[in-house]
Amino acid sequence: MVSQRQEDVIEFIRSFHRRQGFGPTVREVCAGLGLKSPGSLMKHLCALEDEGLLERSPGKKRTWRPVDAASPSIPLLGRIAAGLPLFAEENHEASLPVDPGLFGCPSTFALQVRGDSMIGAHIQDGDLAIIRPQDVPENGRIAAVLIEGLEPEATLKEVRLTADRIELHAANPQYPPLVFEGAERARVRVLGRLVGVIRTRVHPDKPFPCVGRAFFS
Amino acid sequence: MVSQRQEDVIEFIRSFHRRQGFGPTVREVCAGLGLKSPGSLMKHLCALEDEGLLERSPGKKRTWRPVDAASPSIPLLGRIAAGLPLFAEENHEASLPVDPGLFGCPSTFALQVRGDSMIGAHIQDGDLAIIRPQDVPENGRIAAVLIEGLEPEATLKEVRLTADRIELHAANPQYPPLVFEGAERARVRVLGRLVGVIRTRVHPDKPFPCVGRAFFS
DNA sequence: CATCATAGAGAACACATGTTCTCTTGTCAA
DNA sequence: TTGACAAGAGAACATGTGTTCTCTATGATG
Incomplete structure (x- = not known):
């Protein structure tokens, strides 16, 4: 079950990736959603990871990403x-x-x-x-x-x-x-x-x- | 003028991106090329940036990328x-x-x-x-x-x-x-x-x- | 009312990582 | 030889950043 907030998270990460060519930090995701500290966002990120919608490489910077490597064309x-x-x-x-x-x-x-x-x-x-x-x-x-x-x-x-x-x-x-x-x-x-x-x-x-x-x- | 070494750098970054879904750190590029410290790699990276073949967001982690990485939207x-x-x-x-x-x-x-x-x-x-x-x-x-x-x-x-x-x-x-x-x-x-x-x-x-x-x- | 769950704020920690400096090695040309 | 130059090793620094903890506000539920 993904909430509206969580869909926003995925959409932001996806569009950030497209626009910038690299992934966002958790704090940049926070800023994009209007959050001020990463604490609560982590719960969403972990929940989305459990859902199988996001992936990460623990501890590594800027590695939160959607699971699907979108074919671009x-x-x-x-x-x-x-x-x-x-x-x-x-x-x-x-x-x-x-x-x-x-x-x-x-x-x-x-x-x-x-x-x-x-x-x-x-x-x-x-x-x-x-x-x-x-x-x-x-x-x-x-x-x-x-x-x-x-x-x-x-x-x-x-x-x-x-x-x-x-x-x-x-x-x-x-x-x-x-x-x-x-x-x-x-x-x-x-x-x-x-x-x-x-x-x-x-x-x-x-x-x-x-x-x-x-x-x- | 790009040397063979520099082409290797670009190719490594590109293929890392493809495989992992996020960009490499400079030390990971070093490891991929058999280098042991990032000092000299920086010269190559900066040279490639001057050539307009690579981009970075200074100071940000994992943001060295080929110029054509950001798919527009x-x-x-x-x-x-x-x-x-x-x-x-x-x-x-x-x-x-x-x-x-x-x-x-x-x-x-x-x-x-x-x-x-x-x-x-x-x-x-x-x-x-x-x-x-x-x-x-x-x-x-x-x-x-x-x-x-x-x-x-x-x-x-x-x-x-x-x-x-x-x-x-x-x-x-x-x-x-x-x-x-x-x-x-x-x-x-x-x-x-x-x-x-x-x-x-x-x-x-x-x-x-x-x-x-x-x-x- | 009490209780619980959820979302978020804020602070703090650990360290991965970009970046710079210095020193060494090897190569090539004069 | 000497000098210039490029490539790399190694060390060091500053800080961006993932992650965790605690505390507060809010709303739903019994």
């Missing part, structure tokens, strides 16, 4: 090349300087969205879709899928499962649903499910580029 | 408290482990969007708006603004400037534009302009929560 797999394997280094186009833990999963990857097929889910052209790897489709989820036989490009679609079919729905009426049933089902390969979105450019010229005001009036 | 200013100053540590709720450079500016901050007033710009409830600080309004841009006299909360709005007015438009017809003219103009305080969006949760139950399929059919 999300690989950007811009487009999926024809030659698999999919997650090899070859397809690793770039790294987003973003801690994957932000999205609740240490092993996410990113795909840049092309077109406005998911505009109804408020995912714009150019957005970076954060994907958690997962190969079983889940009904109602938005997933990145590969369709064998078509051009080898990952697309983002809402998955709808019925007894014997997989339907892939765009969030845009211009794109009809893709339906796979029977043997066809095997053509659908789920890469993972959408767990986040990063938009690095906000179009200044067309603030509402796809769903214009006309939709509302 | 974006401060999350969840809501703006009544008591300013705005960017003080007090309002610093948390840090997003995201390199601000991803959004083209080293000093961005984040605000969590409440409500669906910007849904037309595909910004959902709960999204994290990445803001570049800027106090002059720009026509047509989406900006985070503070309106004096109302509840002290930052809101995201599209700014439209005319000769003598500032209009703040929501991207949702349910919210009428706010118009400020004449002396009223001074009530509008621009915090910065929107340069990005991060969505950390994708609602599985309602994939199109606000602009439903009804809009398209």
